[in-house]
Amino acid sequence: MILDLPTASSVERAGGGGHGVASAAPSPSPTSARHPADTCRFCGGALHDFVDLGMSPLCESFLAADQVDAMEPFYPLNVMVCGTCFLAQVKEYVSPEHIFREYAYFSAYSEAWLAHARAYVDMAIKRFDLSRDGRVVELASNDGYLLQYFVKQGYPVLGIDPAENVAKAAEARGVPTLTRFFNQQTARELAGQGVLADLIIGNNVLAQVPDLNDFLAGVPILLKPRGIATFEFPHLLRLIEENQFDTIYHEHFWYFSLMAAERMLAAHGLRVFDVEELWSHGGSLRLFVCHADNAAQPTLPAVGELVAREHQAGLRDLATYAAFAEKVKETKRRLLEFLIGAKRAGKSVAGYGAPGKGNTLLNYCGVRTDFLDYTVDRNPYKHGRFLPGTHIPVLPPERIAETRPDYLLILPWNLRDEVMKQMAFIRGWGGQFVVPIPEVRVYP
Numbered sequence: 001m002i003l004d005l006p007t008a009s010s011v012e013r014a015g016g017g018g019h020g021v022a023s024a025a026p027s028p029s030p031t032s033a034r035h036p037a038d039t040c041r042f043c044g045g046a047l048h049d050f051v052d053l054g055m056s057p058l059c060e061s062f063l064a065a066d067q068v069d070a071m072e073p074f075y076p077l078n079v080m081v082c083g084t085c086f087l088a089q090v091k092e093y094v095s096p097e098h099i100f101r102e103y104a105y106f107s108a109y110s111e112a113w114l115a116h117a118r119a120y121v122d123m124a125i126k127r128f129d130l131s132r133d134g135r136v137v138e139l140a141s142n143d144g145y146l147l148q149y150f151v152k153q154g155y156p157v158l159g160i161d162p163a164e165n166v167a168k169a170a171e172a173r174g175v176p177t178l179t180r181f182f183n184q185q186t187a188r189e190l191a192g193q194g195v196l197a198d199l200i201i202g203n204n205v206l207a208q209v210p211d212l213n214d215f216l217a218g219v220p221i222l223l224k225p226r227g228i229a230t231f232e233f234p235h236l237l238r239l240i241e242e243n244q245f246d247t248i249y250h251e252h253f254w255y256f257s258l259m260a261a262e263r264m265l266a267a268h269g270l271r272v273f274d275v276e277e278l279w280s281h282g283g284s285l286r287l288f289v290c291h292a293d294n295a296a297q298p299t300l301p302a303v304g305e306l307v308a309r310e311h312q313a314g315l316r317d318l319a320t321y322a323a324f325a326e327k328v329k330e331t332k333r334r335l336l337e338f339l340i341g342a343k344r345a346g347k348s349v350a351g352y353g354a355p356g357k358g359n360t361l362l363n364y365c366g367v368r369t370d371f372l373d374y375t376v377d378r379n380p381y382k383h384g385r386f387l388p389g390t391h392i393p394v395l396p397p398e399r400i401a402e403t404r405p406d407y408l409l410i411l412p413w414n415l416r417d418e419v420m421k422q423m424a425f426i427r428g429w430g431g432q433f434v435v436p437i438p439e440v441r442v443y444p
């Protein structure tokens with residue numbers, strides 16, 4: 001069963017990195033809308049257990065003070081894996097309209113993400129020897145955070161993004177933007193007008209597309225015969241190996257391994273000819289993709305090597321996924337054990353950060369103000385608000401020095417080193433850092 005028909009999509013929020021990309025999701029096709037919940041929405045294969053985090057509120061629905069006594073919607077957060085194509089996917093998904101209703105994060109706000117985008121542009125121009133009249137199209141182009149760097153170097157670009165507010169911001173940056181969902185239909189219309197791409201970019205968009213087949217079918221239509229497409233997404237292997245279960249959100253419908261992505265792209269006449277591992281989002285992949293018959297781009301060894309690593313890690317074995325579920329439960333028990341011990345010993349615990357991943361973790365573990373007095377965040381939007389579900393208050397970082405907690409639980413564990421450096425002063429009163437993932441660890 002689908003909770004609500006997917007009719008729109010909009011904005012992605014990063015797990016800790018703090019960028020967002022409006023996703024170009026296709027409108028629902030009748031087949032996807034009728035898909036039974038226990039079969040793969042990509043290939044129709046049977047779904048098996050992976051990780052069930054129970055019922056959880058949407059992880060970016062921070063509450064204002066006058067909302068904490070009101071009813072709050074919780075949705076199932078249950079990720080299954082297909083026994084045929086090994087694509088991990090939420091069993092039931094929440095309509096993107098519900099998810100993204102209020103949340104609009106402009107990606108150009110994040111410095112780290114802009115640097116990532118700029119480096120990508122330099123790499124792409126050099127590596128693909130893009131000629132100045134080569135057209136670059138970004139799917140889910142958001143506010144033009146990336147395409148602006150192509151514009152600066154004189155390349156014709158086109159952003160495709162359904163969110164009108166971000167598209168306006170992109171236009172202001174000189175990035176022409178089509179406010180549409182990307183799918184087969186959009187690709188056909190563009191191709192019909194003679195708009196074809198030398199380079200197609202899809203960064204952190206695939207996970208948020210409800211109908212992957214309709215979306216991917218548009219790529220070969222829009223891509224020139226010798227064109228290149230690149231896709232970035234968090235890597236399922238890293239999620240499993242590093243126990244990053246808290247990066248599972250309602251906003252992410254799919255969790256990709258390279259082998260599942262290869263299969264999915266091959267079904268649409270596309271071939272992965274190279275792959276890079278990136279630091280972003282706890283470990284992402286960047287796939288380099290071309291038409292399957294493009295002889296100019298032979299498949300490089302990196303692809304086979306990484307698939308072999310995935311096989312070695314057991315990603316073709318359903319037992320690996322089932323074992324992960326057990327590891328997640330044990331992580332919860334360990335975190336609770338630590339918190340119970342700390343509270344029994346009369347210690348105080350505060351949180352650092354209010355990222356989406358923190359909300360998945362705290363809700364799954366049932367950690368409320370009974371364990372965590374409050375959390376702090378640098379984003380002023382969150383000050384005075386409460387974490388969804390757990391209702392833990394979010395305060396400015398200065399509060400730490402005022403209350404001198406014994407432990408500081410770092411929720412954005414991907415920024416662990418940065419946070420420990422920035423908050424090193426807590427050691428002055430004997431404060432210690434605690435990192436929950438991959439397993440509870442105390443840093444004196």
Ligand SMILES: [Zn+2]
Binds near residue numbers: 042084
């Ligand atoms: Zn499947």
